[in-house]
Amino acid sequence: MASATTAPIMGIRDEVVALKRERTIAVAAELFYERGYENTSLDAIAERMNVTKPFIYAHFTSKAELLAEICARGIASALAALNEVLATVKGTPAERLAEVGRRFVVAVLNNQHYIAIFSREEKNLTPEDFHRISEMRRTFDTKLVALLDEGVAAGEFHVRDTRMAALAIGGMVSWAYVWYRLDGRLTLEQISHELTWLILGMAGVPQPMPSKPSRPARRRAAANGP
Amino acid sequence: MASATTAPIMGIRDEVVALKRERTIAVAAELFYERGYENTSLDAIAERMNVTKPFIYAHFTSKAELLAEICARGIASALAALNEVLATVKGTPAERLAEVGRRFVVAVLNNQHYIAIFSREEKNLTPEDFHRISEMRRTFDTKLVALLDEGVAAGEFHVRDTRMAALAIGGMVSWAYVWYRLDGRLTLEQISHELTWLILGMAGVPQPMPSKPSRPARRRAAANGP
Numbered sequence: 001m002a003s004a005t006t007a008p009i010m011g012i013r014d015e016v017v018a019l020k021r022e023r024t025i026a027v028a029a030e031l032f033y034e035r036g037y038e039n040t041s042l043d044a045i046a047e048r049m050n051v052t053k054p055f056i057y058a059h060f061t062s063k064a065e066l067l068a069e070i071c072a073r074g075i076a077s078a079l080a081a082l083n084e085v086l087a088t089v090k091g092t093p094a095e096r097l098a099e100v101g102r103r104f105v106v107a108v109l110n111n112q113h114y115i116a117i118f119s120r121e122e123k124n125l126t127p128e129d130f131h132r133i134s135e136m137r138r139t140f141d142t143k144l145v146a147l148l149d150e151g152v153a154a155g156e157f158h159v160r161d162t163r164m165a166a167l168a169i170g171g172m173v174s175w176a177y178v179w180y181r182l183d184g185r186l187t188l189e190q191i192s193h194e195l196t197w198l199i200l201g202m203a204g205v206p207q208p209m210p211s212k213p214s215r216p217a218r219r220r221a222a223a224n225g226p
Numbered sequence: 227m228a229s230a231t232t233a234p235i236m237g238i239r240d241e242v243v244a245l246k247r248e249r250t251i252a253v254a255a256e257l258f259y260e261r262g263y264e265n266t267s268l269d270a271i272a273e274r275m276n277v278t279k280p281f282i283y284a285h286f287t288s289k290a291e292l293l294a295e296i297c298a299r300g301i302a303s304a305l306a307a308l309n310e311v312l313a314t315v316k317g318t319p320a321e322r323l324a325e326v327g328r329r330f331v332v333a334v335l336n337n338q339h340y341i342a343i344f345s346r347e348e349k350n351l352t353p354e355d356f357h358r359i360s361e362m363r364r365t366f367d368t369k370l371v372a373l374l375d376e377g378v379a380a381g382e383f384h385v386r387d388t389r390m391a392a393l394a395i396g397g398m399v400s401w402a403y404v405w406y407r408l409d410g411r412l413t414l415e416q417i418s419h420e421l422t423w424l425i426l427g428m429a430g431v432p433q434p435m436p437s438k439p440s441r442p443a444r445r446r447a448a449a450n451g452p
Contacts, residue, residue, distance in 0.1 A: 175397025
């Protein structure tokens with residue numbers, strides 16, 4: 001089953017392990033989100049999964065490991081999106097920033113509950129896990145600053161403190177976990193598009209002003225967030 | 227002691243009550259921040275204040291009331307800042323937005339721990355308190371949207387979806403509670419200034435580009451946030 005490439009094809013056994021881990025993480029996240037980390041036991045997770053506790057212990061050493069996995073998801077996903085754009089998307093800094101914006105928003109909204117759990121439970125992370133997650137955040141910021149610096153050097157961006165601008169972009173997108181509703185005024189894709197438009201505006205990239213987006217009528221009534 | 231004006235001068239008795247309430251809230255916030263709400267008893271709060279529990283009960287009916295008071299602080303302070311600018315600052319929409327930005331950032335950074343506690347503990351609020359706080363957020367957003375609409379109508383702002391822009395502004399400023407450090411690269415005033423510059427940029431207000439701010443040399447070593 002071993003492969004000579006650097007990205008080996010997963011064997012069925014590995015796939016099953018990955019599936020069981022994913023399912024365990026998803027159920028743990030449901031319960032942490034509903035009841036809080038401290039009020040959720042491994043027994044409760046096993047019960048909701050209809051398995052025994054040893055099933056969970058075969059894949060995770062502790063409840064703390066599950067929490068770390070969940071708390072890392074949002075930033076890991078955002079960082080993966082950023083890295084992929086930097087590695088694969090050619091074009092001007094503005095084009096690359098636009099693609100970063102779009103994928104960053106999608107990463108945040110797809111991990112909304114995981115990010116909420118991180119915000120609530122970061123105190124319950126081990127110092128090592130907290131440090132590891134903070135390092136990912138720092139890496140994200142550093143790479144975003146570098147992209148902004150590149151755009152300033154190229155004369156495309158009009159930003160005077162790129163570190164502050166990177167924190168502002170990180171904030172306006174990350175905060176979407178607070179107000180995003182699945183049945184809100186705009187779809188996930190529209191939100192991603194609009195926030196990216198605002199990010200480019202903040203970077204001082206002149207932009208056209210097409211008509212305001214609107215969601216298909218049947219879902220238009222609900223409001224997005226607070 | 228009664229006054230005929232609508233804003234009566236506080237009698238000494240009221241001042242003492244206000245002082246005791248404030249001190250109790252501050253100590254409760256310290257403990258909620260350090261240990262979490264569920265792990266903090268009223269006894270522990272009384273102990274740290276060097277008072278008895280009846281002292282606290284004279285001013286608050288329950289631990290839940292203390293939590294509600296703490297969780298409301300950030301948004302109440304931001305809303306008060308917004309209301310004050312709208313009521314007292316004359317000028318163009320851009321000038322008013324700049325003043326809103328500056329005071330909003332200060333409100334958030336001055337309530338950093340209170341906002342962190344809200345993010346962590348919102349699940350522990352009663353539905354009534356949660357609703358009241360959500361209403362304040364909604365009011366804030368609605369008023370900010372109105373100001374942005376005014377600027378668009380006046381041809382000063384270049385924003386295509388003012389509701390999304392209001393959420394983006396709210397997010398980039400609110401998220402500062404995550405990365406702000408008292409001993410960071412920039413002072414609170416500099417951060418307020420820079421974020422406001424970015425908000426105006428996002429609203430499409432053309433801005434000059436003076437030199438980047440820098441903190442007095444002795445405090446320059448530390449970084450702002452993640």
